[in-house]
Amino acid sequence: MTTTSVNIEDLRTLIAGVLEIEPxxxxxEAHFTDKLEIDSLLMLEISTRVETEYGVPENTVVISGARTLAELHAFVTSNLVGETSAGPVIRPRPLSDPAVRLxxxxxxxxxxxxxxxxxxxxxxxxxxxxxEAPGRGQMQALPLIDDCDRLVDYFHTAIAPLLDRPFGFFGHSMGSLIAYQLTRRLHHEGDPLPDWLGVSAYGASRGEAGADGRPHLMSDDDLRGWLRNVGGSTPQLLDNDAVWHKFAPVFRNDFKLLDTWAPPRAPEPLPVPLSVFGGRRDKLIGEDRLLSWQAFTTHFRGLERYEGDHFYLMNHRRPLAAAITAAMRSAAA
Structure with a gap:
């Protein structure tokens, strides 16, 4: 990992140069879209220049979700300094002896x-x-994994050395399925179990696609339209053909994993406290699907819903972190 420093003033000058305005x-805190009128093509140009200047992985800036200079600076900094990676495990704030791992x-x-x-x-x-699943981010060089059990195997191997202290799992959407299946794997093999499991924006009772079809088999136009409708990605990715074609295989791979996963028949409830989270305006997952997790644990800790769609968590980091912290501490008490 490079140790190149990131000066926010240099980023300010870079963006101003692309926009042909004064730094x-x-x-x-000026919003890229609303205040600076940065469209998808300009964002792609900014991304390319940032990636070239700082060695950030290709196309990661444009899909990072950065909406202001401050957020872009934090993103670039986190990718260059203060973040360590051990294969698929990225630790933004590595500790030699943490009390808890999440x-x-x-x-x-x-x-x-x-x-x-x-x-x-x-x-x-x-x-x-x-x-980090293979085939993206820092793991771009590795082949994608389109099978749930194989991805669980991959993550199980990666985190096994880190389960030497209290820990918890939290997954969003597909991540909920992987976190749940990994917990089942640990339980089945007699390995240490998480003190707490948090699942977000995913229903327990069936595969994610459900009545919406099988996204991995949709045409390109249909898949992009479906993602726009459900709020499944950033406009910068969906509206720019060059960026979309770079990441479309990743979407199809992951949706194939979800579409082909066979839920266990009458699974034994896990002896792990489980909390559920979701967005009130999520078009993919309603309250009934979220509450279906009650049958999958012996210690259901309830459902918390936040204002927003499928990616509600982007606007609720602080309260969600507080809720996760409280749930973990309560479960471990």
């Missing part, structure tokens, strides 16, 4: 960037471990 017009699993088509900036909202003696 002082690019304030730290493992975070990302959504379909996503990467560990979903949880960028989360570490600052958790206790200082907690170590967050962001899981």
């Amino acid at each position: 002082e017009e690019v304030t730290d 493992f975070l699993f990302h959504h379909a088509g996503g990467s560990h960037l979903l949880y960028r900036g989360w570490a600052e909202h958790f206790p200082q003696d907690w170590e967050l471990c962001l899981l």
Whole structure:
């Protein structure tokens, strides 16, 4: 991992150069779309220049979700300094002797960037471990995995050395399925179990696609339209053909994993406290699907819903981190 420093003023000058405006017009909190009128093509140009200047992995900036200069600076910094990676495990704030480890699993088509900036909202003696599936982000060189059991195998091997202290799992969307299946694997093999399992924006009773069809088999136009409708990705990715064609295979791979997963018949409830989270305006997962998790645990800790769609968590990091911290501490008491 490079140790190149990232000066926010250099980023300000870079963006101003692309927009052909004065640097002082690019304030730290000016929204790229609303205030600076940066469209998908301009964002792609900014991304390319940032990636070239700092060696950030290709196309990660454009899908990072950065909406202001401050967020872009935090993203680039997190990718260059203060973040260590041990294969698929990224630790934004590595600790030599953490009191707790919290493992975070990302959504379909996503990467560990979903949880960028989360570490600052958790206790200082907690170590967050962001899981990165192969074929994206820092793991771009590895082949994609389109089977749930195989991806669980991959993550099981990666985190096994880190289960030497209290730990918890939290997954969003596809990440919920992986976190649940990994917990089942640990239980079946007699390995240490998480003190707590958190699942977000995913229903327990059946595969994710459900009545919406099988996204991995949709045409390109249909898949992009479906993702726009359900709020499944950023406009920068969906509206730019070059970026979309780069990431479409990742979406199809992950949706195939979800579409082909066969839920266990009458699974034994896990002896792990389980909490559920979701967005009130989520078009993919309603309250009934979220509550279906009650049958999959002996210690159901309830459902918390936040304002927003399938990616509600992007706008509720601080309260969600507080809820996760409280749930973990209550489960461990």
